[in-house]
Amino acid sequence: MKQKTLKEKWRHADHKKLFYKIGLILSLLIAFFLLIQVTRPETSDVKLFQVAEKTIRAPQTIEDTAKTKESQKKAADSVENVYSYNADTGKNRVALIQSIFDYVHEVNDEIKNKDKAAREKAKKDDKSAPKASSVNDKLKLLKSKLSDNVSEDITAGLSDNVLRILLQAPESDLATMQKVITDEISKRMGSSIRSDELTSEKIKARDNIELSNIPSEYKNISKNIVSYGIVANEQLDKEQTEAQRKEAVQSIAPVRILQGQVIVQEGQIIDRDTYRQLKLLHLLDKRMPVKQYIGYGLFLLTLASLLYVFAKKNVLHWRTDFALC
Numbered sequence: 001m002k003q004k005t006l007k008e009k010w011r012h013a014d015h016k017k018l019f020y021k022i023g024l025i026l027s028l029l030i031a032f033f034l035l036i037q038v039t040r041p042e043t044s045d046v047k048l049f050q051v052a053e054k055t056i057r058a059p060q061t062i063e064d065t066a067k068t069k070e071s072q073k074k075a076a077d078s079v080e081n082v083y084s085y086n087a088d089t090g091k092n093r094v095a096l097i098q099s100i101f102d103y104v105h106e107v108n109d110e111i112k113n114k115d116k117a118a119r120e121k122a123k124k125d126d127k128s129a130p131k132a133s134s135v136n137d138k139l140k141l142l143k144s145k146l147s148d149n150v151s152e153d154i155t156a157g158l159s160d161n162v163l164r165i166l167l168q169a170p171e172s173d174l175a176t177m178q179k180v181i182t183d184e185i186s187k188r189m190g191s192s193i194r195s196d197e198l199t200s201e202k203i204k205a206r207d208n209i210e211l212s213n214i215p216s217e218y219k220n221i222s223k224n225i226v227s228y229g230i231v232a233n234e235q236l237d238k239e240q241t242e243a244q245r246k247e248a249v250q251s252i253a254p255v256r257i258l259q260g261q262v263i264v265q266e267g268q269i270i271d272r273d274t275y276r277q278l279k280l281l282h283l284l285d286k287r288m289p290v291k292q293y294i295g296y297g298l299f300l301l302t303l304a305s306l307l308y309v310f311a312k313k314n315v316l317h318w319r320t321d322f323a324l325c
Helices: 002-039 065-078 087-124 135-149 160-168 171-188 195-210 216-229 238-250 272-280 290-324
Strands: 083-085 234-236 262-264
Touching (some): 002 290, 087 171, 087 216, 160 216, 171 195, 171 216, 262 272
Antiparallel strands (some): 083 234
């Protein structure tokens, strides 16, 4: 009799366990649907460019990502380009122009000595005097020296006509041109010159050449040479510019639509930006966002799991008590 009673107790306990599980599942489903109904955001049946029939407020605080990106872009665009000035650039350009005149002197001396040696040899051999070297012979030699000994392709920046005139100019005029041109380049490049300022600086230099003591027949080629000699000496520092823009972007706080904030007043036109904010807040949605359903489900499942574990421990304890009876 006692054994039968014990079996009945166990069976009764199993029935209670089953009923508990069913009750827990039903409670979970009821709680889920009630929670959805209670927290379902109020939606608005509005259309773009329609007059708002009532004042609509934000039901929750949310980041306005579009406005945040717009603010970040404005901050980045407001950062000016960072430039770095290189004082050595001016010195290098002066040295380059001086080397042109040095090679002109060198070519003239070499050709002069070559022609002199040829005449002396012809005289010694009792032959007629050879033809003197032409300016084109000098030009060929000069371009060869400039190409072999100068890193920059000067022959691409200065025309053959400019080099011919230099080769034919008297020593005194060459000295005048060299001094005036190099002084002007040194003066202009003593200050920073950006790419967008280069043209105006060259114009100023050419105007000063026109007013200088260079003989008039050499002023045009001197203008060409001084224009060639002046370059930008302040370059855009892309890394520093980008770093400052990133810093400006990071300093921008996220733009948020605060809970209770008025999105549109009653009687106002719902423009594109207002409509976008309503959509962002899910006030135009007929259904809640999927993420919200998932969130509620996970919350209730976690709560149910804790209750189940707690109840299971109590059932085991209750069974133990029955077994000891």
